[in-house]
Amino acid sequence: MAVPEPTYGDFLRLDSLLSLPRESPDVHDAHFFFTVHQAFELLFKIILYELDATVAAVAADDIAVAVHCLRRVRSVEDVMVEQVATLETISPGSYALMRRTLGGASGLQSVQFREIECLSGLKRKNLLATLRMSGAERRRLERRLAEPSLWDEFQRLRARRGNPDLVKLYRSKVPVDEVTVLAEAMLDHDEGITMWRARHVLMVERVIGNSAGTGGSSGVSYLRATCERHFFPELWELRAEL
Template identity: 35%
Template sequence: MEPGIERDFSAQMSYGDYLRLDLLLSAQQPQSDPPQHDELLFIVQHQTSELWLKLMVHELRSARSLLASDELSPALKRLARVKHVQHVLTDQWSVLATMTPSEYALIRPFLATSSGFQSAQYREVEFLLGNKNADMVKVFSHDPAARAELDGLLREPSLYDEFLAYLARHGYDVPPALLDRDWSQPYRLSPELVDTFAAVYAAPEEHWGVYETCEELVDLEDNFQEWRFRHLQVVQRTIGHKTGTGGSSGVDFLRRALDLTFFPELYEVRTRL
């Protein structure tokens, strides 16, 4: 111990105080009876995922706000951070995959009807990225705060909507119907917007900021799809084709999600080049 190291925290803030570790480390409350060794893994995996999702929501909200105020560079900084968070979330699936089907079967009954499908923060991320679905909000009728948060995001422009508004303000050809629409409805591909992005990709050095943003958004979507695919793989290797605890079809439900896209024009434009 060096002489200058703090030892007395009776009147000072400690590491545990700042992080509220008393609350954080007491939040793992296994339900299995008799106790099952692997339940702690399952709980920690999902609680840490929720913490990373909280940070993603924070960063995506900020990026959206920065785009709305024409601050492109700091918005890209936020998106770069989100991409790193996505990598952490995807890598975490390998930890959960160490649980074998027989080990999971011992704790599954104690999950009752709880399911990751019911993660409000995951839905917030999807809504911020543009995958809007009013039916998803109804799942949170039991939680007024979560429902209000999702309902607000449902009716607000997504990150992509704000990017398109940014483009229009800076002289790019964006169909007016995309700038004044019902934000609660899912976004649909616009052939005219593909033409606009084709011009950007044809001369990236002339449109570098916009070009870079397009590629950052593609990275986000690629990472999201990778997360979805790893989720599907872990579920399939753990429960096969059983129905999910929340009532979904399980693997088949997750596989259909792989067809969803946030930024359709940014993929369609590749066909034009």
């Protein structure tokens, strides 16, 4: 008997995927809230996949592939920025009801987002001590902290090419050198995450005001401070030298 060809739903494993969203009999918005955050995690997964490919491409001196992957990363980040606005359809009152069901769970505990930070170059020594996570998540994060980041591979690329002066390269009116083109694609990624952080701050402030956040954070004040965290601060700072 011939095996039936897989359907669209089979390819995407929709039975499993669509069974994931949680619902609450008491709060209508709970289904929406959980589904949107699951969608964010799927987008984080795409970014990690593309960043892994970027790091490998830079290590192999394949700048064209690295830039291509980073362009996709930035496109996904633009989607993330727009997606934040959907959460503002949750009223402050509705979120207050739903918040009671969250316990100590918080977006701050997203290990995939911390992996994005580490893989990009933002590695904080106390990260493992401050996050609540499963054993499998801890092992993933330990690996990310130990492996070369995009910034590490960018520095190795520069070394292989004789450590060119980035300030001199940036003085070109049209950046065509591969190192500069890659650096700008990296900044696009850095900027995309910063824009997402900033948009997230406004959404949280609109929903909970200056209340403390879940997971033990101080809320808006903490989130606003994270907007100052750049993956590649050296690339931002060199502009002052042009």
